[in-house]
Amino acid sequence: MAETSKPAVFLDRDGVLIQDSGYPHRPEHLVLIPGAAEATAAITAAGALVVIVTNQSGVARGLFDLETMHAFNAALSDRLAEDGGRIDAAYACPFHADATDARFRHPDHPDRKPNPGMILSAARDLSIDMGRSFLIGDRDSDIEAARRAGIPGHLFTGGDLNVFVRPLIASHFSTR
Helix, strand or coil: CCCCCEEEEEEECCCCCEEECCCCHHHCCCCEEHHHHHHHHHHHHHEEEEEEEEECCHHHHHCCCCCHHHHCCCCCCCHHCCCCCCEEEEECCEEEEECCCCEEECCCCCCCCCCCCHHHHHHHHHCCCCHEEEEEEECHHHHHHHHHCCEEEEECCCCCCHHHHHHHHHHHHHHC
């Protein structure tokens, strides 16, 4: 029998979990947003999955390769875990209309936010309860992807992510 589905909090990576340094992919670029580890730990404690959904056009632009992108995401997961945080899955879209690498050139890839492809793939892959899920992003394209996926989107404009997340957890996951 299938496991009971859980809600998820979908998080953009650059500007939400880590400082956006412009195509971060090197170890020195891994600078956590204040409260990121605590926020992901609080989401997990509330019974929800933590899922990264991130556009990574740096791959398409030839700035780094897929292996580097995956290694950076793994290092982020490890760094958050050092402080009690957790990432359950990471979905990344390396496609871009202006790609220098033809393998990743696409005029409007369904996974590239504001399209909802990464969110919908995660929902299917992880049996996510979309009716109790939401997204946190730092750009309008993140919020639009959430809207297109049928979930609430919340715009994070900086500061302490844990302070931002706590009331959202309370309002989205409170027992009614």
